[in-house]
Amino acid sequence: xxxxxxxxxxxxxxxxAEPQGASACHCGQCRRMSGHVWASAYVPKDALTxxxxxxxxxxxxxAQRGFCPDCGSFLFWQAHDExxxxxxxxxxxxxxxxxxxxxxxxxxxxxxxDIAEGxxxx
Numbered sequence: 330x331x332x333x334x335x336x337x338x339x340x341x342x343x344x345x346a347e348p349q350g351a352s353a354c355h356c357g358q359c360r361r362m363s364g365h366v367w368a369s370a371y372v373p374k375d376a377l378t379x380x381x382x383x384x385x386x387x388x389x390x391x392a393q394r395g396f397c398p399d400c401g402s403f404l405f406w407q408a409h410d411e412x413x414x415x416x417x418x419x420x421x422x423x424x425x426x427x428x429x430x431x432x433x434x435x436x437x438x439x440x441x442x443d444i445a446e447g448x449x450x451x
Contacts, residue, residue: 331427333420335402339381342404342416346376351418351427355444356434358388362396362403365439369406369415370427377414379405 332343348370359367383405384398395405406415418427432450444450 331425332422333404333416334422335381335397335400335404335420337397337400337402339399340379340383340397340402340404341381342377342379342420344372344377344416346372348372348416348427349413350415350431351429352431352433353429353448354433355438357437358394359434360437360439362388362394367403367406368418368429370418371413371415374407374412374414377416 330343330345331348332341334341349372351368351370353366353368355366382398383395385393385395388394391410392406392408394403395407396403402417402420404417404420407413418425429448432444432448435444435450438444
């Protein structure tokens, strides 16, 4: 079982599904929302159990982002037209057993860092 929570513990989530697509997103929205890079993996939406209130923000016409209304932790990303949900790897209880499989939106990355860990970049 994979489980995690926000910084204050008001929102908790868990899944028994095998997380897929562990990635680090370098897009401008993820950088602004997280303060740097947002790492996530996804599972089918119906395989994720969430306890506590999540506030959703429509960050574009294609997706929404979920966060804790108490501490502000950015926990979830979900495309409007998909049946999967991504969750923040940084919010997971350790050990996770997960490894990044890719970096995405690298053309949008900040100019203040380099990506140099040998993981594929898109």
